[in-house]
Amino acid sequence: MSAMIEITERGASFAENGRRERAWHGLGQVVDEPMFVKDALKLCHADYNVGLQPVIALSDELRNAMENGTFINAAMLKELLVDNTMATMRLDSNKSLGIVSDKYGIVQNEDAFKFVDMFCSGKFADRDNTPVIETCGVLGKGERVFVTAKFPKSIVLDAKRDDLVDMYVVFTTSHDGTGSVRCMVTPVRVVCNNTLNWAMQNNIGRIAFRHSSKVMSRLDLLNAENAEFAYKALNVAETYSNSLAQSFEHLRNIKLAERDLDNIIAQVVLAPDAAKDFLENHDIFSDNIKTRGRNIFLGVKECLESGVGQEGQERGTAMWLMNGMTSYFQNEATERSEEIKFDSILDGNIYKKVQKTFDLCLAAA
Secondary structure (H helix, E strand, O other): OOOOEOEEOOEEOEEEEOOOOOOOOOOOEEEOOOEOHHHHHHHOOOOOOEEEEEEEOOOHHHHHHHHHOOOOOHHHHHHOEEEEEEEEEEOOOOEEEEEEEOOOOOOOHHHHHHHHHHHHHOOOOOHHHOOOEEEEEEEOOOOEEEEEEEEEEEEEEEOOOOEEEEEEEEEEEEOOOOOOEEEEEEEEEOOOOOEOHHHOHHHOOEEEEOOOOOHHHHOOOOOHHHHHHHHHHHHHHHHHHHHHHHHHHHHHHOEOOHHHHHHHHHHHHOOHHHHHHHHHHOOOOOOOOOHHHHHHHHHHHHHHHHOOOHHHOOOOEHHHHHHHHHHHHHHHOOOOOHHHHHHHHHHOHHHHHHHHHHHHHHHOO
16 A cells, blocks of 8 residues: 555655544544545645646657757657647646546546535535545555545444444546546445445446546536436435445354355455365365465465454454455555556455455355
């Protein structure tokens, strides 16, 4: 995670409400309450704009002129413009973030923050006085931003244990042409700060927009049609929160023997042939299981015992397994890049693995 958050001379580009628990990476600014949009933008250093700039192909003649410091005629540049192609540029630093088509629609960071603020609070006329943002940050060189906001009501799983699950809106947009504008509703366990995307089955509560030339008009919640579309997802989340509490309670009541736990982990993290071998022989050190798969299996086992948030779980339950699995994939697992890991947690390979764990736990009940 530390390699994913942008680090500049201003510090780490991340801010959070740290009333209950700090993010595990410990970076960025901490405030003791939810943030206003205008404050959140500055605190996480997302207060910059992105623009579209023409792309020029470097000919041998132009390259030589640049290397030798000789005069470059503007007419030379005009001839080398690449048709239908633009570069996204961060305007405060003039850094190029990606190559896109000339029809690419930019969603400025401020607009992204305002959208999630309005989506969560519904405060059309007074949104500047509605502090709802919990976390926000800039990734890489500024090619992606994310912001989360919390719904007013928590889901009470167990009043005696003060066990709560908060519902959050997560909004992310990219500036490099690699991803869409995405908004999703997701539950976050307060005790461990793990995003439990596995509970979001069948893409419930998700909205995605392509970076088309009309993307900003789609994000305008003052438009009645857009608002109706967006708030359908909100209404689904409210209904879904009831079934979510039931799902968590069901997972707590599923008791898994050690062999069942190992079998589920193997089916999730090992390749099909390796998983089949493990289910037959129950030997993780079998010659038919590759080192990488074996290390992931053992890493998950370790997170079951000592991962983030495990101290609050009853050992041997499906909930214990689910929380240990999310702890491993979000805090311990590595990907080719932190950008890939971020996408994977939201709705990629990690999301699918944790969802598979959920399905296997239910099947074992």
